[in-house]
Amino acid sequence: MQRTEPDTTIDHRYGDPGAAATPWADAQERFAAAELAWLSTVRPDGRPHVTPLLSVWLDGAPHICTGEDERKAHNLAANPHVVLTTGANALHGGLDLVVEGRAERVTDPDRLQALADAWEKKYGSEWHFDLRDGGFAGGNGLALVYRIEPTTAFGFGKAPYSQTRWRFPEA
Template sequence: MTSTDTDPRYGDPDAPATPWTEARRKFAEAEVYWLSTVRPDGRPHVTPLIAVWHDEAVHLCTGQDERKARNVAENPNVVVTTGDNALHGGLDLVVEGTAERVTDPGALAALAAAWEAKYGPDWHLDVVEGGFANPHGVALVFRVEPVTAFGFGKDPYSQTRWRF
């Protein structure tokens, strides 16, 4: 991380910056995330999914023919969000970055283990060439390393920005 700053316009001017270690922990512990991509015609696309935080990046997967995979193929710039979905209390998080395919078998095996450790045996994933086994083909795996991230605290209200 290269910098952390707060913007007092979006909260209590005396609110301290949220430490990246706290934001990273909350991001890793979240169960549901929202992925925002851009369709080839420029319209936005947002969808909920599960993901894991591993090796200082968020990792997600999607079927090779799904809209999000097709969008990322055209424009790999994405936003991944998660949070507490409450007005008072908690921390909402936004990670901006570039979705990069993960194809290395060792990395895929480590990620499959991370998914199962986090979500349980219902999310056992078998590694195949190019991703995870999927009944409809291959599930592509993407790594999104943060370029910029935001934390929106709600007790007190605050906005922290981290640049990497």
């Protein structure tokens, strides 16, 4: 899936003088390397739901999976808009990342296999997935796989302090 580069801006109100915008390529690398991310969804009654999970970055976007009977899957069925975050839990140093977007279910067998391979490469054989019924077969049943199509993302640098915003063209 080919995407054009996002529009990158820095908001100098929220950073050190002279801080530069974080390049999108750097943000992607950091997100791809993160062991854990936090997914925020909205329950059908409008209440928020946040949970930690594993993610992989492939073809310009983060991907997540969740059991078909889990709260996340029910929330995504009702409202596909999400926020995925990761970063360093420290005041000084690191880069916190926030990706706002729309969760799109992945069912194509070739894409699913590429994602299953990416999960195992990143997290080891403990996270090996076989394909079944348009998702990942696991010990606890079927896991649905989603691509988070970014609409807006933010990078919060903490050495120096900075706030970068990336806006993506409509798909």
